[in-house]
Amino acid sequence: MSERHFTLFGKIVQSFAAHELLMSRIAAHLLGTQTASAILVTHHLTLEEKHKTLLDLPRHRNVPLDQYDRVRTYLNVLMMLAPLRNDIVHSTWVSAQSPGFVQPDWILNPLPRLKAVHAGADGPPSVRRR
Template sequence: MSVAPSDCITERHLLLFGTIVHWFARYEVLMQRIMATVTGSHLADVMLLTKTLTPDQKRIALLDLLRHRAIPLDRFDAVYKYLTIPETFSLLLSDIEHSVWVAGKSSHSIQPDWILRPRPTIKPLHSGEDGRSEGFLEDYEDKVEYSLEQLRETAATLSENYQGFAAYCRSVGLLAENDAKVG
């Protein structure tokens, strides 16, 4: 039987959830700012055109735009690398936005409630006592639980990467100084 969410989710968890969601919002706006700069458009126009896109769809749109505009390969690669960090945490973002959270298996951890009711799947057999081979990597569904420290580290990673990404984009001209009218 699952534990009631109010029994395991603290204000600190909620603060970290909000911090993570906020960093994703900042990444989305940064991607829109880059699109506006590259196309010489008003930021508001780009925001209007992309507002219904998910963060991943905005990432793909930005990368496609950079390829189309023939941005130097080293800049494209750098943008791609910076956007890998938020992409890595996109499943966590989805769980924060769409799941009720309950106590995890490990002490002092939480996990999305859907893990307790997994979708039926067929998984390959693995060798070893527990059915897993030595090099077996767990699926996201098999290992999703977070301590406060892991959530804090995730928020810090998103923050540090964002700061570096924004600074890089300014240094190579992918961000205009005035976003009201870019170009």
């Protein structure tokens, strides 16, 4: 991993932090409160939960549909990029086969997974009755 990779990763993580702050500012505005209060009540939420909350608030506050659509469009772009941010934050990274590129370590070394036991591929699991 080069310093350039770490710099780019840092920029992506910081960009998401800035977007989450903007989401808190929007929520605070809709609630008529201070940004710090919105951050305090949402700090434990995941990005996906904040996304859902921020989409629910405008409906509750009777925000005009065009404004709601702009917020939703903005959040949808952010959510499309969330898997990349999650990979950056929750993966170790190694050099890829192409020079100058990196990839998550789990691509070449997948973790063992548990497989659910089902009654069968064609039907629902059996139900035990007493």
